Amino acid sequence: MQLFSCPFCGSRDETEFVFGAEAGKTRPEPAAEVSADTWGRYLHFADNPRGPTREIWQHVTCGEFFLMERDTVSHAVAATVDLRGDKA
Amino acid sequence: MSGRRIGNNAQAALRFTFDGKPHQGQAGDTIASALLGSGVRIVGRSFKYHRPRGIFGSWSEEPNAIVDVTLAGVTTPNLRATTELLQDGMDIRSVNARPTAEGDRLGLLDRLSPFLPAGFYYKTFLWPDWHVFEPRIRGMAGLGRLDPGNEPPAEAAIVNAVCDVLVVGAGPAGLEAARDAAIVGDRVILVDDQFAPGGSMLHREPEGAAWAAKLVAEFEQAGGRLLLRTTAFGIYDHNLVCCWERRIGASDRQWRIRPRRIVLATGAIERPLVLPDNDRPGVMAAEAALVYLRRHGVMVGQRVVLATNNDRALAVADALRQAGAQVTVADLRDGATIDAIHGANGVEAVTVSGKRVEADCVLLSGGHTPTIHLFCQAKGKLRYSEDIAAFVPGDPVEGVSVIGAAAGDLGDYSVTPAWPKPGSKSRQWVDFQNDVTLKDVELAARENFRSVEHLKRYTTLGMATDQGKTSNMNGLAAMAAITGRTIQKTGTTTYRPPFTPVPFTVVAGRRRGELFNPTRRLALEAEHRAAGAVFREYGGWLRAAWYGQGTATDEVTREARQARETVAIFDGSPLGKIEVFGPQAGALVDYNSYNTLSTLKPGRIRYGFMLTETGVIYDDGVVSKLADDHYVVSCSSGHVAGVVARLEEWRQDRFDPRQVFVHNLTPHWSTLTACGPRAKALVDALSLGVDLDDAALPHMATADGSFEGAPARVARVSFTGDRSYEISVPGSKAASLWQAMNEAGRTLDAVLMGSEALLLLRAEKGYIIAGKDTDGTSMPQDLGLTGPRDKRAGEYVGKRSLFTENAMRDDRQQLVGLTVSDGGAALTTGSHAVAQSGGSRRSIGFVTSSYDSPTLGRPIALGLIQNGLARMGEEIEFVHLGTPRRATVSAPCAFDAEGSRLNA
Numbered sequence: 001m002q003l004f005s006c007p008f009c010g011s012r013d014e015t016e017f018v019f020g021a022e023a024g025k026t027r028p029e030p031a032a033e034v035s036a037d038t039w040g041r042y043l044h045f046a047d048n049p050r051g052p053t054r055e056i057w058q059h060v061t062c063g064e065f066f067l068m069e070r071d072t073v074s075h076a077v078a079a080t081v082d083l084r085g086d087k088a
Numbered sequence: 089m090s091g092r093r094i095g096n097n098a099q100a101a102l103r104f105t106f107d108g109k110p111h112q113g114q115a116g117d118t119i120a121s122a123l124l125g126s127g128v129r130i131v132g133r134s135f136k137y138h139r140p141r142g143i144f145g146s147w148s149e150e151p152n153a154i155v156d157v158t159l160a161g162v163t164t165p166n167l168r169a170t171t172e173l174l175q176d177g178m179d180i181r182s183v184n185a186r187p188t189a190e191g192d193r194l195g196l197l198d199r200l201s202p203f204l205p206a207g208f209y210y211k212t213f214l215w216p217d218w219h220v221f222e223p224r225i226r227g228m229a230g231l232g233r234l235d236p237g238n239e240p241p242a243e244a245a246i247v248n249a250v251c252d253v254l255v256v257g258a259g260p261a262g263l264e265a266a267r268d269a270a271i272v273g274d275r276v277i278l279v280d281d282q283f284a285p286g287g288s289m290l291h292r293e294p295e296g297a298a299w300a301a302k303l304v305a306e307f308e309q310a311g312g313r314l315l316l317r318t319t320a321f322g323i324y325d326h327n328l329v330c331c332w333e334r335r336i337g338a339s340d341r342q343w344r345i346r347p348r349r350i351v352l353a354t355g356a357i358e359r360p361l362v363l364p365d366n367d368r369p370g371v372m373a374a375e376a377a378l379v380y381l382r383r384h385g386v387m388v389g390q391r392v393v394l395a396t397n398n399d400r401a402l403a404v405a406d407a408l409r410q411a412g413a414q415v416t417v418a419d420l421r422d423g424a425t426i427d428a429i430h431g432a433n434g435v436e437a438v439t440v441s442g443k444r445v446e447a448d449c450v451l452l453s454g455g456h457t458p459t460i461h462l463f464c465q466a467k468g469k470l471r472y473s474e475d476i477a478a479f480v481p482g483d484p485v486e487g488v489s490v491i492g493a494a495a496g497d498l499g500d501y502s503v504t505p506a507w508p509k510p511g512s513k514s515r516q517w518v519d520f521q522n523d524v525t526l527k528d529v530e531l532a533a534r535e536n537f538r539s540v541e542h543l544k545r546y547t548t549l550g551m552a553t554d555q556g557k558t559s560n561m562n563g564l565a566a567m568a569a570i571t572g573r574t575i576q577k578t579g580t581t582t583y584r585p586p587f588t589p590v591p592f593t594v595v596a597g598r599r600r601g602e603l604f605n606p607t608r609r610l611a612l613e614a615e616h617r618a619a620g621a622v623f624r625e626y627g628g629w630l631r632a633a634w635y636g637q638g639t640a641t642d643e644v645t646r647e648a649r650q651a652r653e654t655v656a657i658f659d660g661s662p663l664g665k666i667e668v669f670g671p672q673a674g675a676l677v678d679y680n681s682y683n684t685l686s687t688l689k690p691g692r693i694r695y696g697f698m699l700t701e702t703g704v705i706y707d708d709g710v711v712s713k714l715a716d717d718h719y720v721v722s723c724s725s726g727h728v729a730g731v732v733a734r735l736e737e738w739r740q741d742r743f744d745p746r747q748v749f750v751h752n753l754t755p756h757w758s759t760l761t762a763c764g765p766r767a768k769a770l771v772d773a774l775s776l777g778v779d780l781d782d783a784a785l786p787h788m789a790t791a792d793g794s795f796e797g798a799p800a801r802v803a804r805v806s807f808t809g810d811r812s813y814e815i816s817v818p819g820s821k822a823a824s825l826w827q828a829m830n831e832a833g834r835t836l837d838a839v840l841m842g843s844e845a846l847l848l849l850r851a852e853k854g855y856i857i858a859g860k861d862t863d864g865t866s867m868p869q870d871l872g873l874t875g876p877r878d879k880r881a882g883e884y885v886g887k888r889s890l891f892t893e894n895a896m897r898d899d900r901q902q903l904v905g906l907t908v909s910d911g912g913a914a915l916t917t918g919s920h921a922v923a924q925s926g927g928s929r930r931s932i933g934f935v936t937s938s939y940d941s942p943t944l945g946r947p948i949a950l951g952l953i954q955n956g957l958a959r960m961g962e963e964i965e966f967v968h969l970g971t972p973r974r975a976t977v978s979a980p981c982a983f984d985a986e987g988s989r990l991n992a
Contacts, residue, residue, distance in 0.1 A: 002325040003346075014325075020737065031888040039888045043701060058737070065740045074467075075325050083740070 002075055006059035007066050007082035020056035022046055023067055052078070091124035091380075091388050094411060104178040106131075106155075107188035116283075119169040119180060120146070120153055121384035129369040129434045131155070131169060133185040135231075135552065136523035137201050138194040140433050142369030144520060146170055146376035148281065148319075148588045149357045149557035151521035152367075156181045156232040162240075165232030166553065166589070173283065173336065183232045190433075201515070206528040206547040207535075231553070240593045242600035243339035251275040251313075254329055254347035256320040256462060259287020261492025262353030263303040269351075270310035277345060278312060279331050281319040281588075287355055288493075291375075291382035292403070318343065322585025323350065323465040327487050332590050342594045349487055350466070354459040356478075356493035361395055361454040361506055362526055362562050363426045364514035370435030373558070374401040374453040377408065387411055389449025393418060393438045395426050398503035401453030416445050421504045426450075428514075455503045457561045458494045464583035472576040477505040478561060479580060508566040518566060519559035521552035526566055533570040540564050544581050553589050556581075610661055611758050611822040619840055626843055627726025629662040634842035641940075647845035649942045651808060655764035656841035657829050660814060661822070662725035664709060665757050666732055669718055670748035676739055677711055677719050679884055682868050682876050688713040693788040693805055697858075698723065698731060703867045703889030707731055708858045710805050712790045720790075722805070724858060728754050738885070758822035760829055763812035765992055766836045771802070771813045773832035774825075778802045780813075787811075787990045795821055795828075807846065809853035810989050848939045852948055854905055854980025861903060861936040861950050867895055870902045872957055901933050904956035905978040906949035909963055912973060914938045914947035919968035921953050935966065941982065948982045949975065 002014040028034040028042050047053075053072055057080075058065045069078040093114075101112045104119075106128055113122025120143045123131055130140040131153045141152035153169035158179040166183065182189035197204075213221040251274075255266040258280035266278040280287070285304050289296030304314060318333040327350060331343040358375045360366060374394055380386040387408070394405050395418040405415045418424035418440045427439040429450055438447045457478045460470060463485065471482035473496050480496035491497070508518065508526050516526040528547045532538070537546040540563075549563045550556025556563070560580065568578040596604075607630040610616065616623070621632035622640075634643040647656065668677055674686030683696030690713055698707045707730070709723040723731040735750045762770045768780055776793035778785065778800075785791055790803040798821045806812035817825050830838070847857070856862060856871065867890055869877055877890050889895060908915060921933040933953035941948045953959065959977040966973040979985065 001328045034888050063736050
């Protein structure tokens with residue numbers, strides 16, 4: 001059972017979190033100009049790297065999405081960063 | 089008889105039976121020591137060949153002595169006799185033996201052993217099908233018997249703990265490490281699976297118990313916490329260690345300990361020598377004999393042959409001699425050999441270096457294997473040590489240290505490997521519990537199952553409930569010898585939790601039954617109950633299915649009929665009440681909806697779909713616009729959490745989270761619905777302060793009023809096709825609103841309506857339940873709702889997916905009504921629509937909802953049918969469990985298609 005650190009609530013059990021997406025993934029738009037291939041990649045593909053990765057997770061308990069840098073092999077969590085900074 | 093009790097018997101006698109025969113043990117006995125002390129030799133039958141087996145070990149490594157124990161009427165199967173504390177009145181039964189371990193009927197299977205190599209069953213029982221033979225073969229093998237009457241209570245508490253240091257194992261190394269850490273101020277938890285602290289000190293050192301007691305006192309004085317009878321069975325991510333604490337007179341507990349640092353002092357396990365007939369009753373681990381002698385006062389034999397390849401076992405010979413046994417030592421390092429072990433039902437003699445020696449017990453020591461299971465679970469890698477002829481921890485793992493025998497530190501110790509020698513004509517056991525012989529390992533190698541993982545799966549070596557604690561090392565060494573590889577290169581199989589079998593009651597704790605997945609309760613549950621409701625679970629909520637004592641069909645039909653005639657009162661509280669506020673509220677709900685909502689006038693309501701990004705209908709529901717910056721999303725009851733999650737995700741991902749807020753009020757408000765021709769009269773009587781005139785509050789409009797001083801929201805939304813008013817009030821007012829509506833309904837001949845009648849009435853109207861009348865492929869155009877897809881500009885969730893090649897196919901399954909045309913009863917939900925295609929019949933869809941309509945006096949149904957919208961009027965064949973039916977495709981709405989009743 002992993003421990004993740006919500007930037008707002010602190011260290012919590014992994015069952016309180018859900019995976020959002022790999023960081024940097026953007027939604028292709030507008031629909032009329034998006035090819036089937038591009039849309040298919042958006043829907044179904046992920047890099048799924050072995051090793052360090054940057055991902056968006058949500059702490060369901062408080063609702064906030066945040067950035068998590070972790071390692072898919074060692075499961076070590078390097079950092080969790082809130083996403084409010086660039087918008088505030 | 090071989091084993092017997094020596095020394096004083098001052099302890100109170102504990103009575104027990106084994107395979108029906110009465111015996112006595114004494115306080116502090118394990119079942120194993122009590123059986124040995126009573127002279128019982130055959131304690132079970134082997135898994136495959138049904139060979140008689142005796143006790144081999146002294147603790148959790150035991151491969152043979154598996155028993156079912158009945159105490160106070162409760163039978164617990166498959167317990168290890170070596171780790172169970174004997175209790176007065178235990179009725180103990182051997183497993184895999186009928187009627188008893190001593191007189192097992194299937195014992196003759198062993199004579200067939202030349203024809204039963206590894207993989208025999210799978211190779212032989214191929215035709216016509218393995219599954220024809222499987223039940224009987226499984227019946228012949230197998231372990232304990234489950235008592236169907238024994239449903240253990242879900243009482244095991246799960247205790248969470250954090251500490252600086254967790255020490256696993258209270259032997260000499262663990263005790264010292266734990267005490268030292270506690271003294272320097274660390275918060276320390278020390279766990280040990282045995283009944284007393286001390287580990288090997290308890291039988292290796294005369295003053296061992298006193299030494300352990302002194303260290304425990306110092307440890308506890310310094311604030312340390314000792315948990316005895318507590319097995320650390322698994323290490324999981326981020327240093328979570330799960331432990332099973334066994335208690336007598338109280339329910340077991342699971343400890344979930346999160347230490348900063350883990351110290352593994354788990355000791356080592358002695359492995360047997362792989363020799364001819366080394367599985368006979370009376371063959372034991374040398375160390376085990378010392379445990380029984382020193383800790384339980386039990387001599388395991390009078391004439392003992394001890395075969396060893398190391399000097400640690402020699403102390404056992406001395407101890408047994410001192411206690412009066414006659415001991416012949418065969419030190420393999422001096423060239424001694426064990427050529428044969430005689431005695432079909434237990435050791436009678438041993439041929440040592442070509443000479444027959446009468447014996448009742450053979451002690452084997454093939455070296456010691458560090459107990460590194462937890463280290464490997466923590467992703468530690470192993471290194472083969474030539475010094476001790478075993479695997480030891482390799483590169484350190486952060487946060488985990490291994491000390492003492494577990495780290496390969498066996499003190500003053502020397503060993504000369506005596507690995508299995510392939511090519512022997514005799515049968516030599518590698519894995520006792522799963523009956524794997526050296527020949528089976530050789531067969532696996534011949535058939536090219538040479539990797540240890542293949543070896544394990546092909547021969548089942550190490551796959552029994554002992555997880556190969558005594559067998560894995562010998563098995564992989566044998567494979568190394570056969571294939572000419574080094575032991576390091578051959579490697580080990582993967583170590584996974586649990587270290588020993590752990591009851592599911594301990595894993596699950598109290599999360600069982602209702603606590604595993606709690607149902608949501610209505611604020612008005614007591615009122616429904618008092619009104620005679622029969623409850624069912626709908627989308628996680630416990631709701632009234634119908635009211636009354638009659639049959640379900642009768643009551644549901646009565647409610648549905650009366651709802652169409654007068655007025656029904658329905659508790660719709662689980663219906664979504666998700667408030668969306670802020671300047672960007674309209675943009676957020678628009679983006680999350682197939683239909684544009686922000687174009688509504690304040691106070692108006694629109695029906696629509698919420699799609700997934702794959703274009704599939706996730707939910708349907710209505711959205712009320714209260715003001716330009718305030719919307720209420722009323723999704724279906726079972727989808728509230730999911731809809732909130734979607735809104736919240738896009739709120740933060742796409743919009744300015746300071747400009748729009750999502751707040752789920754569903755659990756806090758109750759919603760009571762009045763529907764039917766007399767609904768307006770009923771709501772009128774409630775005096776909510778809302779103008780109910782159809783001009784002021786038409787269908788699909790909402791207005792705020794008050795009820796007993798609290799806010800009340802009235803929404804004209806209909807799920808039955810009749811005039812309907814949904815009245816939402818804070819939960820605290822639910823009971824008085826319920827009472828007021830019931831009182832107002834008395835003169836109107838109102839009826840209480842449960843969920844089943846509502847489901848029926850909405851089906852008459854062709855209204856869908858998302859997820860029931862749609863599936864994981866249904867898009868809006870499949871329900872004939874193409875407007876936004878064709879016309880709506882701008883982005884919304886799922887838009888691009890509505891235009892893929894797949895979305896354009898003309899054979900998509902589409903929602904239609906189905907009118908039974910063969911004069912029969914209602915179709916069965918789930919029946920397949922079938923069509924001829926290229927000479928074969930195939931499914932072209934299925935029935936999603938089906939009811940007997942009391943309103944129409946005939947069966948009605950909805951279904952998803954390929955290209956259904958173009959098949960109006962076509963008669964289709966349906967099949968359910970081989971029974972053919974016929975129905976005609978029709979519009980989904982079977983009642984009041986023009987919608988006149990909405991305003992009646």
